[in-house]
Amino acid sequence: MSTVLPILLEEVVFRPGGRRVIDGLSARIKTPGITALIGPNGAGKSVTLRIIDGLLVPDGGTIRFGDRPPSLVRRAFVFQRPALVRASVAANVALGLSSMRLSSSARRERVRNALERVGLADRADDPARKLSGGEQQRLALARAWVSEPELLLLDEPTANLDPGATEAIERLVAAIAEAGVKVILVSHNLGQVARLSEDVLVVERGRVVEHGPARQVLQTPRSTEARSYIKGELPWTLFAAAS
Amino acid sequence: MLQAFGDAIALLQALDRDVLAIAALSVRVSLLAVTFACLVGLPLGALVAVTAFPGRQAAIAVLNALMGLPAVVVGLVVYLLLSRSGPLGAWGLLFTPTAMVMAQTVLVTPLIAALTRQIVEDADRELGEQLRSLRLGLWRRATTLLYDARFSLVVAILAAFGRAISEVGAVLVVGGNIAGHTRTMTTAISLETQKGDLPLALALGLVLIGIVIAINALASGLRLYAMRAYG
Numbered sequence: 200m201s202t203v204l205p206i207l208l209e210e211v212v213f214r215p216g217g218r219r220v221i222d223g224l225s226a227r228i229k230t231p232g233i234t235a236l237i238g239p240n241g242a243g244k245s246v247t248l249r250i251i252d253g254l255l256v257p258d259g260g261t262i263r264f265g266d267r268p269p270s271l272v273r274r275a276f277v278f279q280r281p282a283l284v285r286a287s288v289a290a291n292v293a294l295g296l297s298s299m300r301l302s303s304s305a306r307r308e309r310v311r312n313a314l315e316r317v318g319l320a321d322r323a324d325d326p327a328r329k330l331s332g333g334e335q336q337r338l339a340l341a342r343a344w345v346s347e348p349e350l351l352l353l354d355e356p357t358a359n360l361d362p363g364a365t366e367a368i369e370r371l372v373a374a375i376a377e378a379g380v381k382v383i384l385v386s387h388n389l390g391q392v393a394r395l396s397e398d399v400l401v402v403e404r405g406r407v408v409e410h411g412p413a414r415q416v417l418q419t420p421r422s423t424e425a426r427s428y429i430k431g432e433l434p435w436t437l438f439a440a441a442s
Numbered sequence: 443m444l445q446a447f448g449d450a451i452a453l454l455q456a457l458d459r460d461v462l463a464i465a466a467l468s469v470r471v472s473l474l475a476v477t478f479a480c481l482v483g484l485p486l487g488a489l490v491a492v493t494a495f496p497g498r499q500a501a502i503a504v505l506n507a508l509m510g511l512p513a514v515v516v517g518l519v520v521y522l523l524l525s526r527s528g529p530l531g532a533w534g535l536l537f538t539p540t541a542m543v544m545a546q547t548v549l550v551t552p553l554i555a556a557l558t559r560q561i562v563e564d565a566d567r568e569l570g571e572q573l574r575s576l577r578l579g580l581w582r583r584a585t586t587l588l589y590d591a592r593f594s595l596v597v598a599i600l601a602a603f604g605r606a607i608s609e610v611g612a613v614l615v616v617g618g619n620i621a622g623h624t625r626t627m628t629t630a631i632s633l634e635t636q637k638g639d640l641p642l643a644l645a646l647g648l649v650l651i652g653i654v655i656a657i658n659a660l661a662s663g664l665r666l667y668a669m670r671a672y673g
Contacts, residue, residue: 278572282571285590326672
């Protein structure tokens with residue numbers, strides 16, 4: 200079981216310019232494997248992920264990872280659009296090791312292993328930005344994985360990918376989770392959420408409105424917000440039903 | 443005028459020693475100045491791009507304003523520093539190529555720093571969040587972004603070289619336009635035009651234009667290559 204658990208978010212508030220993007224969000228994530236964050240656009244999922252990573256500093260509330268201070272938790276982030284440096288595939292993966300003190304041979308070895316795990320070993324010397332979208336996202340996963348994170352944060356990693364590339368990413372994410380890494384995934388793809396995640400948090404207007412096992416949340420959501428999001432109900436259909 | 447142009451071509455075809463010496467000094471001085479300016483301007487621009495500090499916007503405004511420094515004013519300031527009664531007068535550098543390098547370095551450092559700041563800031567918009575999530579320190583982030591933007595930066599450096607080699611005010615004031623010692627293409631063109639030696643002025647002008655065109659061609663070619671090779 201991952202040592203970062205339980206992940207506790209207590210009354211987290213984030214209000215840039217006075218606008219409440221995260222409004223007293225609380226959650227206790229204790230399940231190993233993959234936790235999904237779902238909810239409509241603008242609900243605060245990606246911001247929550249960035250707060251967990253430390254990229255954004257909340258205006259209030261606390262975040263705890265087991266009994267360890269956040270600074271000691273190895274975290275990695277994969278964005279919706281992979282941000283790659285104009286350099287080789289291998290050089291981009293090596294960036295994931297920048298904060299570690301390693302000999303150059305150990306560094307090369309770890310980069311090679313990471314590329315093998317994502318099936319890009321034969322592209323090591325190619326320019327990273329010349330890869331296809333799916334390959335670029337696999338490269339981003341390799342860069343995250345090479346740093347041996349305890350917590351991997353994924354922000355809609357397959358949003359721009361075709362079904363084949365999506366399937367490849369899903370297999371990798373499942374493998375990373377099986378290796379003992381705690382994964383938090385933001386996704387609008389409910390099929391993907393059902394396939395991958397152990398538990399699901401539904402976020403709405405900067406708060407968690409429902410949290411439970413994936414099967415239960417996706418099949419029999421309790422809250423109105425979760426029900427309408429999962430059923431894909433649009434405002435005008437809700438309005439029509441009410442009238 | 444056609445006669446002068448014909449004589450200028452003849453000078454170039456004969457590889458006139460004076461023309462070559464003047465052109466070589468100009469290129470050497472400007473290359474050195476741009477090299478020193480890069481050593482200061484690249485890291486300075488990158489750090490301003492990735493660092494948040496009080497007064498940052500004011501610093502950027504000053505940096506941008508300094509891009510338009512009048513060459514002759516830079517020459518005057520460096521002259522005052524290097525003149526016998528100035529703080530660096532003991533070095534005895536006035537009216538030497540070294541003084542010209544110093545003046546051109548002062549002239550193009552803000553240009554390189556300001557362009558670097560803009561280019562690196564654009565790169566940071568694209569990569570910054572990822573680099574911060576990789577826990578890279580400030581310096582490592584700055585150098586990574588410099589590396590990522592290297593092809594755009596080469597264009598900025600070549601633009602700085604273009605500015606250095608084509609300016610006349612600074613090198614004239616601190617170099618003195620001494621024949622065989624501190625005479626550059628621009629100062630020689632100015633002098634020879636006044637003297638009425640139009641063929642030599644035109645020949646030097648053609649060399650200068652050729653260098654500027656070659657720089658621009660190099661910059662365009664490099665960008666094209668980079669786009670194709672690295673995306």
